[in-house]
Amino acid sequence: MAKITVREAISQALWEEMEADPKVFIIGEEVGVWGGTYAVTKGFYDHFGPKRVKDTPIAEAAIVGGAIGAALTGLRPVAELMTINFAFSAMEHIVNEAAKLHYMFNGQFVLPLVIRTVGGGGRQLGATHSQTPDAIFAHFPGLKVVAPGSAADAKGLLKAAIRSDDPVMFIEHATLYQLRGEVPEGDYLIPIGKSVIQRPGKHVTIVTYSKMLDISQKAADQLAADGVEAEIVDLRTLRPLDMEPILESVKKTNRVVIVEEGWKSFGVGAEVASRIYEEAFDDLDAPIQRVAQLEVPLPYNQNLEQLALPKPEWVVRAVHEVL
Numbered sequence: 001m002a003k004i005t006v007r008e009a010i011s012q013a014l015w016e017e018m019e020a021d022p023k024v025f026i027i028g029e030e031v032g033v034w035g036g037t038y039a040v041t042k043g044f045y046d047h048f049g050p051k052r053v054k055d056t057p058i059a060e061a062a063i064v065g066g067a068i069g070a071a072l073t074g075l076r077p078v079a080e081l082m083t084i085n086f087a088f089s090a091m092e093h094i095v096n097e098a099a100k101l102h103y104m105f106n107g108q109f110v111l112p113l114v115i116r117t118v119g120g121g122g123r124q125l126g127a128t129h130s131q132t133p134d135a136i137f138a139h140f141p142g143l144k145v146v147a148p149g150s151a152a153d154a155k156g157l158l159k160a161a162i163r164s165d166d167p168v169m170f171i172e173h174a175t176l177y178q179l180r181g182e183v184p185e186g187d188y189l190i191p192i193g194k195s196v197i198q199r200p201g202k203h204v205t206i207v208t209y210s211k212m213l214d215i216s217q218k219a220a221d222q223l224a225a226d227g228v229e230a231e232i233v234d235l236r237t238l239r240p241l242d243m244e245p246i247l248e249s250v251k252k253t254n255r256v257v258i259v260e261e262g263w264k265s266f267g268v269g270a271e272v273a274s275r276i277y278e279e280a281f282d283d284l285d286a287p288i289q290r291v292a293q294l295e296v297p298l299p300y301n302q303n304l305e306q307l308a309l310p311k312p313e314w315v316v317r318a319v320h321e322v323l
Contacts, residue, residue, distance in 0.1 A: 001184055006148075007177040009155035010116075011040050014078065016187070017162045018048055021076060024162060025052040028063055028080030028116075037082050038118065038177055064090040064115065068098055071113040076162060084119040084171060085129050087137075098167040099142035110165035114158075119147075120173040120211055120261055121309055127297035130305070132262035134210075135271070137169050138238035144192055145238040147171040149213030151181035153236055156190030164192065173211040173261075193240040197249065201231035204319050205249040207272055208259040209235035212310060216259050219315035230319060238268060246272065247280050254285040255322040259315055264292035289318040 004012070018024045025048075026041060032055040035042030045053045056063050060081055067079035081087050087094060094115065102111055121130035138145040144166055148154040154172070161168040198213060199220055208216045213234050220230040231253055233246050250256055256276060258269040269290040276288060294308040 001182045003180050003182050004151055005177060006151045006154050006172070006179050006181075007038060007040055009151040009183050010158055010172065011042070012183070013155045013158040013162070014041065015044070017159055018044075018052065023074065024076045024078065025054065025070075026078045026080065027054040027056060027067055029056055029058055029082050031055060031080050036080065041080075060086045060090040061093055064093040064098070067113055067115075068093060068101075068111065071111045072101070072109060076112045078114045078116055078162060081115060081117040083129055084117040084133060085131050087115070087117055094137070094169070095140045095143065099140045102166070103142055111167050112165045113167040114161045114170055115168070116170045116172065118174050119171045120175060121293070121298045121305060122175045124300055124302050124305060125174075126300045130298040132260075132293070134171055134238055134262060135266065135268045138241075138268070141239075142167070143239065144168040145171065146192060146236065147173075147210040147238060148236055149173075149176070149208075149210045149234055151179065152183045152188075153190060153234075155183050156188050157192060157236065159187075160189045160192050163189075168192070171210070176211055176214070179214065190236075193237045193242055195233055195235050195237070195242040195245045197231060197245055198234045199230065199232040201229035201253065203228050203253060204230050204255040204257060204322060205246065205253045206230050206232045206257050206259060206315065206319070207235065207246055208232065209238070209268070210261065212259045212261055215310055215312055216315055219312040219319070222312060222316050223319055228319065228323065235268075235272075241271070243272075243275050243279065246276065250276060250280045250283050254283055256284070256288045257291060257315060257318045257322060258288065259291045259310060261293055261310060263295055264290055265295060267292060286322040289321050291315050291318050
C-alpha cells in the first residue's frame with residue numbers, strides 16, 4: 001500500500017475517474033493551465049484537454065451554475081472553488097438549485113455534481129479566506145457534505161462522490177494537502193455517510209473530522225502517556241450524519257469530547273452533542289465537552305491566528321475535564 005499525500009490522493013481519484021468515465025470533467029479557476037491553486041490538477045490539462053479541464057473567470061456563481069446545467073444534461077462535473085469562503089457568492093446555486101432540483105421535480109432527473117472546495121485556517125490568509133463554515137452547508141437537505149481527514153479517505157470518498165447521482169460538497173482542508181498516509185491503489189471507494197472509529201479506546205470518546213482528526217490523534221498520543229485511552233470517531237461526512245459508531249462508543253466510554261475547527265456557536269459539535277443527549281443521555285457519566293475555534297474572525301497575524309485555532313493541548317484539557 002503506497003504512502004502518499006492528501007494532495008496526491010485527491011489527484012489520483014480525479015485522474016482515475018476521468019479515465020474511467022468520459023462524462024467526468026473539471027471546471028473552475030486555474031484548474032487547467034495553472035494546474036490548480038493547490039496543484040491538485042497539475043498535468044490534467046495536457047492529458048485530458050481543454051474540453052474536460054475548463055478554466056473559468058473568477059466567478060463562483062458562473063462555475064457552479066454552469067456545472068449544474070452540465071449535470072442536468074448528463075455530464076458529471078467536478079466544480080472547483082478556490083476556497084469555501086467564495087462559495088457564498090454561489091449560495092443561490094448551491095442551496096436553492098443543486099440541493100433541491102431532484103426533489104422539486106419529483107425525481108425526474110438526477111444531479112451528479114461534485115463541488116470541490118478548500119476550507120480551514122492556519123495559512124495566514126486573513127479572516128475572509130480562513131473560515132470553516134461546514135455546518136452552514138450541512139444544514140440543507142439534498143446536499144451531501146463530505147470532509148475527509150486522511151489521504152485514504154480523501155481518495156475513497158472523492159471517487160464515491162464523483163459516482164454519486166446527488167450533489168456533493170467535498171471540503172478539503174487547506175493545511176492537510178501535505179499530510180501523508182497509506183492509500184489503497186486502484187478502484188478504492190468509501191461509502192458516503194459512514195463515520196468510522198480511527199483509534200480504539202475505552203476511557204473517553206473523541207468525535208471529530210477533517211483537520212481536527214490529526215489534532216485529536218496528537219492529543220490521544222499525549223493522553224496515552226498518562227494512561228488514558230481515547231477512542232476517536234471520525235465523522236468524515238456531515239450530511240448524512242452517521243451517529244451509530246458514536247453512540248456505540250459512548251456506551252463503552254460514557255464520556256465525550258467533540259473537536260471541530262469551526263466556531264462552537266451553532267456548529268457541527270452542537271448538532272452532535274444534541275443528538276448524543278437525545279439518544280444516549282443515560283450512557284453519559286459527565287457533561288459533553290466541546291473544543292472549537294475561538295469566537296473571533298481569524299487574525300492575519302500568525303501568532304494570533306494560531307492562538308485562535310484548536311490545538312492538542314485544548315483537547316487534552318477537555319478530556320481531563322470529563323474524566
